[in-house]
Amino acid sequence: MSEVIRSVETVGEAILDLLQLRGVDTVIGGAPTSMIEAFAKYGSQGKPAPRAILTPHEQTAVAMAHGYFAATGRPQAVYLYSTVGTANGVGGIINAARARVPMVILAARSPIAEQRDVAGARDIHVQWSQESYDQAAMVREYVKWDYEIRRPDQVADVIDRAFEVAMAEPQGPVYISIPRDVQAAALDEIRASAASRRITDARLMPDPARLDEAADLLASAENP
Structure with a gap:
C-alpha cells in the first residue's frame, strides 16, 4: 500500500492533513489556536x-x-472546547x-505541561480551574471509543483508528481528547497510508450463499 508523506510544523497541522486525507471536508465547532493557525496557513497557501x-x-x-x-x-469532524465544551x-x-x-469528536483538553518554555503550556487560571481528571468520563457511556493523544507520533494511528471504530457497524461517535500543548507540539512530517489501513465496511448480515454453504457442511458432517 502506497504511503503519503506530508511536511507539517505542528500536531494541529497534522490533524488537519489527516482529516483531509481521510475524506473529511468539514470541521465543525470551535477549533483551538493550533488548528485555527493551520486553517489560516493552508488558506493563504491554497x-x-x-x-x-x-x-x-x-x-x-x-x-x-x-x-x-x-x-x-x-462522517465529519467536530471540535469541542475543553471540559465545559464537552459538557455542552x-x-x-x-x-x-x-x-x-x-x-469523530476532537476535544481540546487543558495542557499537561506547566513549563513556560513549552509551546501551549498552562498560562492562565482557567486551565487549572477547569481541569478534569477524566474529561472523557462525561461521554464514555455514549461513544464507541475514547482516547487521549499524548505524543505527536500517535496522531496518524489514532485518527485512522477513530474512523475505523466510528464507521464499523453499529456506527456511532468516537471521542479523542488532545491537550493544548500536544496540539501545539512540533512535528516535522506525517506518514500515512494513501488509503486507511483500517477495515470499515463490515456487513450488516451474513452472505446468504455462505450460510447455505455452512448448512450443507453441517448437514453432511458425521460429527457436526
Missing part, C-alpha cells in the same frame, strides 16, 4: 484542507455534524449514539 465552520455553541456543532451525515452519508455537547453526542451516527 493548500487543500477541510472547511472550518465555527459555531456559537458545542451542542450546535454536534447537531450539525449529525445532520451532515444524514444528508451525505459521510453531551446532549448531541447522546443523540448521535442512539441514532448510530458516526462522527
Whole structure:
C-alpha cells in the first residue's frame, strides 16, 4: 500500500492533513489556536484542507455534524472546547449514539505541561480551574471509543483508528481528547497510508450463499 508523506510544523497541522486525507471536508465547532493557525496557513497557501465552520455553541456543532451525515452519508469532524465544551455537547453526542451516527469528536483538553518554555503550556487560571481528571468520563457511556493523544507520533494511528471504530457497524461517535500543548507540539512530517489501513465496511448480515454453504457442511458432517 502506497504511503503519503506530508511536511507539517505542528500536531494541529497534522490533524488537519489527516482529516483531509481521510475524506473529511468539514470541521465543525470551535477549533483551538493550533488548528485555527493551520486553517489560516493552508488558506493563504491554497493548500487543500477541510472547511472550518465555527459555531456559537458545542451542542450546535454536534447537531450539525449529525445532520451532515444524514444528508451525505459521510462522517465529519467536530471540535469541542475543553471540559465545559464537552459538557455542552453531551446532549448531541447522546443523540448521535442512539441514532448510530458516526462522527469523530476532537476535544481540546487543558495542557499537561506547566513549563513556560513549552509551546501551549498552562498560562492562565482557567486551565487549572477547569481541569478534569477524566474529561472523557462525561461521554464514555455514549461513544464507541475514547482516547487521549499524548505524543505527536500517535496522531496518524489514532485518527485512522477513530474512523475505523466510528464507521464499523453499529456506527456511532468516537471521542479523542488532545491537550493544548500536544496540539501545539512540533512535528516535522506525517506518514500515512494513501488509503486507511483500517477495515470499515463490515456487513450488516451474513452472505446468504455462505450460510447455505455452512448448512450443507453441517448437514453432511458425521460429527457436526
